[in-house]
Amino acid sequence: MVLSNPQIVDCHVHFGDVEDADLILSIMRDAGFKRMNLLSIISPVRVNFNPEDMYMKAAYPDLFYIFGGLDYSSTLLGLGKAEPSLTEQVDTLIKIGFDGVKMVEGKPIARKLLGKPFDSDFYKEYFEHLEALQFPLLFHVNDPEEFWDPEKIPEWAKQRNWYYDETYPTKEALYTEVENVLENCPKLKVIFAHFYFLSGDLERASSLLDNYKNVHLDITPGSEMYYDFSDKREEWRDFFIRYQDRILYGTDINNGMTLEQAVNHANRIRRFLETEDPIRWGTYPGRREPLIGLKLPDHVTRKIYFENFERIVGEKPRPLDLEEAIKECERLAGLVSKLRVKEEFKALSWMRPKVENPAEHVANLLRKMK
Numbered sequence: 001m002v003l004s005n006p007q008i009v010d011c012h013v014h015f016g017d018v019e020d021a022d023l024i025l026s027i028m029r030d031a032g033f034k035r036m037n038l039l040s041i042i043s044p045v046r047v048n049f050n051p052e053d054m055y056m057k058a059a060y061p062d063l064f065y066i067f068g069g070l071d072y073s074s075t076l077l078g079l080g081k082a083e084p085s086l087t088e089q090v091d092t093l094i095k096i097g098f099d100g101v102k103m104v105e106g107k108p109i110a111r112k113l114l115g116k117p118f119d120s121d122f123y124k125e126y127f128e129h130l131e132a133l134q135f136p137l138l139f140h141v142n143d144p145e146e147f148w149d150p151e152k153i154p155e156w157a158k159q160r161n162w163y164y165d166e167t168y169p170t171k172e173a174l175y176t177e178v179e180n181v182l183e184n185c186p187k188l189k190v191i192f193a194h195f196y197f198l199s200g201d202l203e204r205a206s207s208l209l210d211n212y213k214n215v216h217l218d219i220t221p222g223s224e225m226y227y228d229f230s231d232k233r234e235e236w237r238d239f240f241i242r243y244q245d246r247i248l249y250g251t252d253i254n255n256g257m258t259l260e261q262a263v264n265h266a267n268r269i270r271r272f273l274e275t276e277d278p279i280r281w282g283t284y285p286g287r288r289e290p291l292i293g294l295k296l297p298d299h300v301t302r303k304i305y306f307e308n309f310e311r312i313v314g315e316k317p318r319p320l321d322l323e324e325a326i327k328e329c330e331r332l333a334g335l336v337s338k339l340r341v342k343e344e345f346k347a348l349s350w351m352r353p354k355v356e357n358p359a360e361h362v363a364n365l366l367r368k369m370k
């Protein structure tokens with residue numbers, strides 16, 4: 001079956017190496033995307049991926065939205081509080097031309113590394129600031145339930161050190177922290193990544209969206225969610241139609257994938273939304289295959305593909321201030337050498353840099369664009 005040809009903004013892409021710019025552009029072309037939203041994540045070895053994302057916006061200003069990561073270097077170095085403060089960091093991101101903030105901090109391994117509850121004073125003013133400015137946040141909280149269960153965790157997740165024993169916060173504890181944040185900041189403009197890992201609990205997903213009108217969910221796999229959707233296909237199809245203004249298309253495409261892998265991945269999600277084709281997913285042995293797609297109406301998929309994103313974040317990417325971007329890369333370059341890598345958090349060091357100091361490398365590239 002041939003897929004429709006709508007405009008698509010992929011709200012959830014990771015980019016970690018300026019050498020791979022052409023790959024990302026090819027993926028965008030072959031997947032038929034209009035734009036991508038690049039999400040920077042924190043990293044104990046390089047602070048975050050903001051330099052790479054700024055580079056893409058500088059080079060292709062109309063193609064990329066960018067959501068910046070925070071700087072926890074002072075916390076990781078044992079100073080306790082964030083320096084600069086998290087609210088100052090938000091102001092800097094806005095000044096540079098970021099379109100939102102990305103937090104992967106609610107992934108259990110990241111939450112354990114940082115040790116700062118989301119409903120504690122460490123984050124209080126920061127979330128209030130985001131709410132007051134209505135600056136969008138894309139927030140990864142939790143992980144698939146199976147990752148806490150030694151019997152059920154899939155092998156690929158175990159290999160990435162994503163098995164959570166009792167030294168990690170529980171799924172429920174993380175929900176409580178984040179829901180306390182929403183109680184305090186009910187208008188926070190937030191997109192929860194990976195459906196907030198609620199695809200096993202339709203009632204809870206509904207009440208979350210009913211209670212907080214600025215909460216949205218992206219359907220970036222977590223492929224467990226597609227098995228869940230398919231298992232209760234009729235109920236979930238009704239859910240998607242009912243909450244059509246609150247759901248966003250995302251893929252987790254990143255520069256570690258080949259062009260073919262990325263395009264197949266993007267199309268498989270679309271086939272699930274647009275058709276009722278049987279689809280073999282193959283990531284959770286023992287779960288029911290093939291999956292059966294939702295075959296949503298066109299006006300619903302249009303919202304999921306780009307209309308919701310453009311309403312929440314903006315019709316076009318914000319302009320980048322090149323001088324401010326260079327200044328921030330230089331600041332980050334100075335921090336990288338100070339960071340010690342803790343062995344047990346290696347699993348958090350996604351996309352290890354090919355150059356010694358990636359922020360310095362990007363600063364040099366940006367200077368040449370002046």
Ligand SMILES: [Zn+2]
Binds near residue numbers: 012014252
């Ligand atoms: Zn992601």
